[in-house]
Amino acid sequence: MAETGRAGSGKHAATYGQPVNTPVILEAAATPTAPALVLRPWHVEDVAALVEAYRDPDLRRWTSSPLDSNADGVEWIRTQQQGWQAGDRFGFAVLERPDPASQRLVGNVVLKDVAFGKPFAEVGYWTVVHARGRGVASRALETLTAWAFGHFHAGGLEGIELLHQADNRASCRVAQKSRYEFDRILPAAPPAYPLDGHLHIRRADAGSLQGGPGNAGSGEHAAAQSRESTS
Ligand SMILES: CC(C)(COP(=O)(O)OP(=O)(O)OC[C@H]1O[C@@H](n2cnc3c(N)ncnc32)[C@H](O)[C@@H]1OP(=O)(O)O)[C@@H](O)C(=O)NCCC(=O)NCCS
Secondary structure, eight states: OTTOOBOOSSOOOOOTTSOOOSOOOEEEOOOSSSOEEEEEEOOGGGHHHHHHHTTOHHHHHHSSOOOOSHHHHHHHHHHHHHHHHHTSOEEEEEEEEEETTEEEEEEEEEEESOOTTOSEEEEEEEEOGGGTTSSHHHHHHHHHHHHHHHHHGGGTOOEEEEEEETTOHHHHHHHHHTTOEEEEEEOOBTTTBOSOEEEEEEEOOTTTOSSSOOOOOOOOOHHHHHTOOOO
């Protein structure tokens, strides 16, 4: 299927609660209409492109951390790097690779709230405004999801949650395309969450696991309780 990403060339060093010293690099194949994607940890050198991406009002509206300056951007990138070090948050810059010699930032995708024995983690994502509508978010999410189940299912990861505000139709569509099934409405919780939200869940199954079939069990949905926005 054209929009299904694949885990690529990196060494997969992530482990629960352990520092990750080997860069994880994932790839999503090109489609007939869009270049291949490379997913890699954020670098401080990305700050200018990051702050530029955050000039978009829609991105600022739907994500929880408006970045107004290079200092904000560096702090945000440091937070992503600390997540890799702690082994509980795995944020990837998403780069489009129109040809082997060039790459440009087109988005962000993150797996967060990961802990050993915890059945659910959460994903978040955004795409820079000029790259929307060509499957960047859904292909990056599919790639991240395959990597996440491949590496954390054995440690207890049974499902991944995706939360969005109910009127974020594009995000709902990304969830559907990426097989995150609608689970339930999350009631509004003003002022942080003025409108109802949707909880979608992708459960570990034969199609999600790189290493074989898994068990879709029940567990506490910590991410749904926290109602953190997907950023
Ligand atoms: C949501 C977002 C990540 C989607 O990124 P993207 O790379 O354009 O996503 P994709 O191309 O993979 O898919 C987008 C889908 O939404 C659809 N879509 C876009 N705007 C829509 C709208 N207003 N109503 C319904 N569907 C919409 C597109 O048509 C596409 O579906 P299709 O492939 O069936 O045509 C991007 O719009 C964004 O970054 N928004 C701001 C930040 C944000 O909302 N992040 C998520 C927070 S929960």
